[in-house]
Amino acid sequence: MGEVAGEAIERESMEFDVVIVGAGPSGLSSAIRLRQLAEEKGREISVCVIEKGSEVGAHILSGAVLEPRALNELFPDWKERGAPLNTPVDSDQFLLLGKSGALRLPTPPQMNNHGNYIVSLGNVCRWLAEQAEAMGVEIFPGFAAAEVLYHEDGRVKGVATGDMGVGKDGEQTANYQPGFELHAKQTIFAEGCRGSLTKTLFEKFGLRDGVDPQTFGIGIKELWEVKPENHHPGRVVHTIGWPMDSGTYGGSFLYHLEDNQIAVGFVIGLDYDNPHLSPFDEFQRFKTHPKIRPTFEGGRRVAYGARAINEGGFQSVPKLTFPGGLLVGCTAGFLNVPKIKGSHTAMKSGMLAAEAVFDVVAGDSATADTAGYEAAIKSSWIWDELYRVRNIRPAFRWGLWCGLIYSAIDTYIFRGRAPWTFRHYADHTTLKKASEARRIDYPAPDGEVSFDKLSSVFISNTNHEENQPAHLTLRDDKVPISVNLAEYDAPEQRYCPAGVYEIIAEDDGSNPQLQINAQNCVHCKTCDIKDPSQNIDWVVPEGGGGPNYPNM
Ligand SMILES: Cc1cc2nc3c(=O)[nH]c(=O)nc-3n(C[C@H](O)[C@H](O)[C@H](O)COP(=O)(O)OP(=O)(O)OC[C@H]3O[C@@H](n4cnc5c(N)ncnc54)[C@H](O)[C@@H]3O)c2cc1C
Numbered sequence: 001m002g003e004v005a006g007e008a009i010e011r012e013s014m015e016f017d018v019v020i021v022g023a024g025p026s027g028l029s030s031a032i033r034l035r036q037l038a039e040e041k042g043r044e045i046s047v048c049v050i051e052k053g054s055e056v057g058a059h060i061l062s063g064a065v066l067e068p069r070a071l072n073e074l075f076p077d078w079k080e081r082g083a084p085l086n087t088p089v090d091s092d093q094f095l096l097l098g099k100s101g102a103l104r105l106p107t108p109p110q111m112n113n114h115g116n117y118i119v120s121l122g123n124v125c126r127w128l129a130e131q132a133e134a135m136g137v138e139i140f141p142g143f144a145a146a147e148v149l150y151h152e153d154g155r156v157k158g159v160a161t162g163d164m165g166v167g168k169d170g171e172q173t174a175n176y177q178p179g180f181e182l183h184a185k186q187t188i189f190a191e192g193c194r195g196s197l198t199k200t201l202f203e204k205f206g207l208r209d210g211v212d213p214q215t216f217g218i219g220i221k222e223l224w225e226v227k228p229e230n231h232h233p234g235r236v237v238h239t240i241g242w243p244m245d246s247g248t249y250g251g252s253f254l255y256h257l258e259d260n261q262i263a264v265g266f267v268i269g270l271d272y273d274n275p276h277l278s279p280f281d282e283f284q285r286f287k288t289h290p291k292i293r294p295t296f297e298g299g300r301r302v303a304y305g306a307r308a309i310n311e312g313g314f315q316s317v318p319k320l321t322f323p324g325g326l327l328v329g330c331t332a333g334f335l336n337v338p339k340i341k342g343s344h345t346a347m348k349s350g351m352l353a354a355e356a357v358f359d360v361v362a363g364d365s366a367t368a369d370t371a372g373y374e375a376a377i378k379s380s381w382i383w384d385e386l387y388r389v390r391n392i393r394p395a396f397r398w399g400l401w402c403g404l405i406y407s408a409i410d411t412y413i414f415r416g417r418a419p420w421t422f423r424h425y426a427d428h429t430t431l432k433k434a435s436e437a438r439r440i441d442y443p444a445p446d447g448e449v450s451f452d453k454l455s456s457v458f459i460s461n462t463n464h465e466e467n468q469p470a471h472l473t474l475r476d477d478k479v480p481i482s483v484n485l486a487e488y489d490a491p492e493q494r495y496c497p498a499g500v501y502e503i504i505a506e507d508d509g510s511n512p513q514l515q516i517n518a519q520n521c522v523h524c525k526t527c528d529i530k531d532p533s534q535n536i537d538w539v540v541p542e543g544g545g546g547p548n549y550p551n552m
């Protein structure tokens with residue numbers, strides 16, 4: 001049953017054995033593995049995947065260097081099946097940038113990409129979706145799961161997609177269509193980093209009790225077509241240092257794909273403490289460095305986007321199962337931070353979840369649980385991988401130099417098995433007051449290698465139906481001015497990479513108000529994470545809204 005302006009609406013429902021929320025690498029790998037098992041064991045199992053992007057891949061933004069370990073397990077014949085892994089990595093560079101120079105450092109073992117491929121993760125997902133559909137999986141793009149449904153005994157019953165055609169005022173428009181209910185014996189949540197429904201499950205089932213807070217970074221990325229002489233297919237470059245100060249965790253990636261394309265991006269830890277910092281402007285400034293700029297001069301920027309990335313790792317993995325469902329991929333937080341890779345662990349977790357779910361669903365017991373999934377994760381290579389790097393990210397809390405020295409000791413002397421585990425703290429707690437922090441003057445964009453936010457959002461092809469309730473909801477309308485502006489100079493104006501949040505005021509500066517340009521939102525989830533008052537709740541907009549990334 002849905003509700004619009006107080007009026008109860010009957011929704012149609014559909015029954016499946018398994019419903020999967022999110023068509024990223026984790027959700028699609030779950031779907032494929034379920035169908036593989038069904039074929040192997042001669043059992044019919046209905047599997048449906050829903051995806052909020054207008055098509056599979058439209059909301060996928062990654063680096064990406066893909067470690068093919070999980071893909072080899074899922075489809076040993078992926079080459080024959082035409083998987084879009086066309087550019088093997090042929091060199092790795094790890095650079096420390098100063099203001100005008102660069103020092104090449106030895107590549108840390110976690111960043112050695114021998115045997116990996118430079119890909120568009122969006123295209124890999126499109127290909128995975130084709131494989132899944134050919135195996136009988138039903139995929140519904142353009143439908144956002146807006147609500148978790150529960151049985152009377154508290155078990156998850158499935159999800160409901162959002163109603164379409166509800167106006168800003170909450171009233172039905174002429175295009176109104178109620179959402180669907182998708183009921184399942186098991187629901188797999190594969191929403192990626194900071195899943196909006198997963199957040200409600202954390203609370204409902206206490207899944208985060210006893211584990212560290214999840215921590216995050218914001219990744220901002222552009223895709224460029226560069227001059228052929230600046231392009232070296234297979235080259236991977238990572239930088240640390242400038243323009244970050246040594247107290248802020250961050251660095252860049254440049255991945256040379258096929259067809260003169262380079263994926264360039266910058267990741268900044270969301271535990272930064274200066275409310276004047278603008279991740280977007282740091283990224284733009286990074287591209288003006290004398291060692292970086294020549295790569296892009298004379299080239300063309302073809303796409304832009306941003307997405308949060310998990311950084312908590314081992315210490316922050318929540319309980320993974322609850323009655324009626326489980327969590328896979330980055331919504332659970334399996335990303336390996338020193339590697340900046342989470343696609344392989346996302347896929348593997350999706351496959352392990354499918355195996356646990358298959359046993360329950362095929363066993364015809366709707367109430368049997370999938371606790372075997374947690375045990376399977378803990379005895380898989382995911383757990384070993386995350387355990388060994390668990391202390392590296394938190395060590396950067398003491399600054400770049402201490403972080404680098406500690407990482408070398410942890411990796412080469414303790415080999416990831418130091419008899420201690422560093423803790424994490426929630427990112428929204430770290431901001432200093434604006435008056436206590438250094439102001440940052442960012443250079444104006446030059447329009448050649450650096451750009452402004454609005455022209456950037458334009459090439460993310462972001463589109464939302466304008467007449468709909470805001471999907472960036474405020475718990476308290478007064479907090480943006482009384483707390484965020486007063487104490488932190490409204491940091492949402494700077495950390496949002498899409499210019500969604502603006503403080504507008506009278507000409508004399510009086511009567512400041514927060515204006516939310518929700519139609520620009522690229523669904524990165526940073527505001528949901530970094531708002532110092534935890535006052536912003538990101539919920540799904542109408543299905544199909546958001547960025548339309550081509551091959552990010
Ligand atoms: C800048 C950046 C660089 C990265 N570089 C690399 C790299 O080089 N190598 C690597 O391996 N990993 C990299 N990663 C991490 C990698 O992208 C993730 O680990 C991976 O995408 C996680 O897969 P997932 O399936 O869990 O989630 P996602 O890929 O985020 O997919 C989730 C899907 O679910 C959909 N969805 C979410 N909520 C809903 C809902 N309520 N209803 C319907 N649909 C929903 C989303 O639209 C999305 O399509 C990078 C990440 C970033 C941000």
Ligand code: SF4
Pocket residue numbers: 472495496497498499500520521522523524525526527528538
């Ligand atoms: S509004 Fe929030 S989720 Fe949307 S782009 Fe801005 S920071 Fe990201």
